[in-house]
Amino acid sequence: MKLRRYEIADTEAIMQLFYDTVHEVNIRDYTKAQVDAWASVNMDVEVWMSSLKSKLTYVAEEDGKVIGFGELEANGHIDRFYCHKDFQGRGVGSKILAEIEFKARNLRIQKLFVEASITAKPFFARRDFIVMKKQEVERRGQKFINFVMEKILSYDL
Known part of the structure; x- marks a missing residue:
């Protein structure tokens, strides 16, 4: 597995990965109507x-295939963070998150935060993110439960 920064040529593969992951992995925690609103066929x-260009976007690939991606914003927000449906539980997300944390520390970002889906919540919890609040958000007329989670980054003096 190789980790690198986003390139424009990755865009369609990332979009397909996002769509497939939401429709085939997140479907276990959300309804069909919710996943259709979350990841529309008309992206x-x-x-x-x-x-993707406006953020620090990291891409994991294996044999030239995009198998995960994650985005870090300057304020410490981890925006989209997805692992290919066929590569769940194989260290892809851990590797992307480790790189995001490394970059955040280099940028002296004090805190990372994410709005984690029901599906992603256990992943972030295992990596020392704390639930700050449960919230309901709306997208394309569908309401979703997710969790605002954060992690304070420590620095060695």
Whole structure:
């Protein structure tokens, strides 16, 4: 597995990974209507490209195939963070998160935070993220439960 920064050529593979993961992994915690609203078939490539470029986006790949990605914003927010449906539980997310934490420390970011899905909550909890609050959000007319989680980064003096 290789980890690297996002390149524009990754966009469509990332979009497909996102769609497939939401529809085939997150479906165990959300309804069909919810996952359809979360990951629509009508995603805009230009919007995704712009969004992915605007953040520190890390891509995991194996044999040239995108198998995960995660985004870090300058304020410590981890935005989209997804692992390919066929690579769940194989260390992909751990490797991406380790790189995000490393970069955040280099940038002297004090705290990482994420709005974790029901599905992703255990992953982040195992990595010392604390639930700050449970919340209900709305996307395309569907309501979703997720969890605001944070992790304070420590620095060796």
